[in-house]
Amino acid sequence: MSSKKNKTSYVILGLLNEENLSGYEIKRIVDDRLSFFWNESFGQIYPELKRLTSEGLIAVSSADRPVYSKQSIKYEITEPGRLELQEWLKSPVEKELIRFEILLKLYFSNANSSDTMLEHVKEFQTSHLRQQQLFQQFEAQLKQNIDVHSNHRQILMVLSFGQKMWEAYAAWSEETLRLLEQNITAQEDDTDE
Amino acid sequence: MSSKKNKTSYVILGLLNEENLSGYEIKRIVDDRLSFFWNESFGQIYPELKRLTSEGLIAVSSADRPVYSKQSIKYEITEPGRLELQEWLKSPVEKELIRFEILLKLYFSNANSSDTMLEHVKEFQTSHLRQQQLFQQFEAQLKQNIDVHSNHRQILMVLSFGQKMWEAYAAWSEETLRLLEQNITAQEDDTDE
DNA sequence: TTAGGCATGTAACCCGTTACATGATTTG
DNA sequence: CAAATCATGTAACGGGTTACATGCCTAA
Numbered sequence: 466m467s468s469k470k471n472k473t474s475y476v477i478l479g480l481l482n483e484e485n486l487s488g489y490e491i492k493r494i495v496d497d498r499l500s501f502f503w504n505e506s507f508g509q510i511y512p513e514l515k516r517l518t519s520e521g522l523i524a525v526s527s528a529d530r531p532v533y534s535k536q537s538i539k540y541e542i543t544e545p546g547r548l549e550l551q552e553w554l555k556s557p558v559e560k561e562l563i564r565f566e567i568l569l570k571l572y573f574s575n576a577n578s579s580d581t582m583l584e585h586v587k588e589f590q591t592s593h594l595r596q597q598q599l600f601q602q603f604e605a606q607l608k609q610n611i612d613v614h615s616n617h618r619q620i621l622m623v624l625s626f627g628q629k630m631w632e633a634y635a636a637w638s639e640e641t642l643r644l645l646e647q648n649i650t651a652q653e654d655d656t657d658e
Numbered sequence: 659m660s661s662k663k664n665k666t667s668y669v670i671l672g673l674l675n676e677e678n679l680s681g682y683e684i685k686r687i688v689d690d691r692l693s694f695f696w697n698e699s700f701g702q703i704y705p706e707l708k709r710l711t712s713e714g715l716i717a718v719s720s721a722d723r724p725v726y727s728k729q730s731i732k733y734e735i736t737e738p739g740r741l742e743l744q745e746w747l748k749s750p751v752e753k754e755l756i757r758f759e760i761l762l763k764l765y766f767s768n769a770n771s772s773d774t775m776l777e778h779v780k781e782f783q784t785s786h787l788r789q790q791q792l793f794q795q796f797e798a799q800l801k802q803n804i805d806v807h808s809n810h811r812q813i814l815m816v817l818s819f820g821q822k823m824w825e826a827y828a829a830w831s832e833e834t835l836r837l838l839e840q841n842i843t844a845q846e847d848d849t850d851e
Numbered sequence: 852t853t854a855g856g857c858a859t860g861t862a863a864c865c866c867g868t869t870a871c872a873t874g875a876t877t878t879g
Numbered sequence: 880c881a882a883a884t885c886a887t888g889t890a891a892c893g894g895g896t897t898a899c900a901t902g903c904c905t906a907a
Contacts, residue, residue: 471865471866472866473866475762475766476762478766479762479765479766480766482766487886487887488886488887489886489887499762499765501756502756502757502761503758503761503762504867505867506868507868507886507887507888508867508868508870508889508890509866509867509868511888511889512889515888536874536875536885536886536887537887550766553763554763554766554767554771554774554775557778557781558759558760558763558781558782559759560785561756561757561758561759561760562755562756562757563694563695563696563754563755563756563757564665564696564754564755564756565695565696565819566665566751566752567751568692568695568816568819569665569668569672569695569696570747570751571812571815572672572692572809572812572813572816573668573671573673573675573747573809573812574747574809575809575812578747578748585750588750615768616765616766616767616768618769618841619764619768619775620765622764622834622837622838623764623765625830625834626758626761626830626834629826629829629830630823632826633822633826636822637819640815640818641815641818641819644811645815648811664895665894666894666895680857680858680859681858681859681860682857698895699895699896699897700858700859700860701860701861701862701896701897701898702894702895702896704860704861705860705861708860729857729859729902729904730857730859731859852907853906854906854907855904855905855906855907856903856904857902857904857905858902858904859900859901859903860899860900860901861898861899861900862897862898862899862900863896863897863898863899864895864896865895866895867892867893867894867895868891868892868893868894869890869891869893870889870890870892871888871889871890871891872887872889872890873888874885874886874887875886875887876883876884876885876886877882877883877884877885878884879880879881879882
């Protein structure tokens, strides 16, 4: 009911809606599966778990917490929590937040710094290629045992977004590397004269 | 020298490196030309201008501040400021920051909320199409009077990134809308039986 | 003359990361 | 048994948005 929560709370509610999890597990799932478009830190997750518990949107799961495994605290979503999640799903999507430092640097660079930018773009290219490959494994797994009754279809749509982004990154990297190399050769010809 | 400044300071230094500007003009330029991968608010710009001035990296430009136009304060970059900018250009690029709320919602949605998601994706599609068209105008302008001696080439590389992203957004939107529509029809068939 | 854009600035607040602290459990 | 990983949590700090306050200037 008391809407306008921070996004971390919805990440928690969304994940708990599927299965009972501890704070640590939530962090791992976000890192493993959502990291290409989202991230959370422990410093957000743990306090938020307490807050959501005090508000009754989630609860410590006694079923998942047998005496012999004390150190991990699993949480489960409550009915009010599910309602809150559904309401958020329907609310308007906020504009995405994007900050590409590499584009900022490129924008402020000039012909003289082409060699520096070349290195930056190369790094950009390889790091994204690595990330893309990791996600392709996950995608292949999902596609094999697709379950119509869970949200596998939705997850595939999300991964498809990532896939298209990475393709765009790759195409841009190659194009830009070519252009920067041209700049460098042109520069060298200049100084030769 | 005292490195590790916030990003706002480099945006300011980068823009002042091209021409003398006021805080208000800086904000407008960021909104007009960088908004697809960066943004700044007045609450960051004005205090940062003061800080950079007190550090001697920029200075109030007396030349650009004739008595008759008092209300606008133009700043110019200093030599130490240019050095600081060059150092930052060479430093490693920080990983980009991305948060797509629409993907979060899609990830946590299920077959039952396909109609809601359909609306969200439609909104996503049109808003990006609008933005893309605005930037295509700017790009066309730039390409006509390309100046080799300023950083026009670099700006075109940045715009090409945006172009490829928007193409990816468009392709994903269409693909996803089709899939969601399929979900909805399948759902209706289900309830018909 | 009044509305809208130009222009600067501050304060409150929220968000988010990082560093730190602590301890249990597992594995080589 | 030592190192890595699992696990929870807090505090400090810095980043960044929003709201607010103020006033000038210009064009309908």
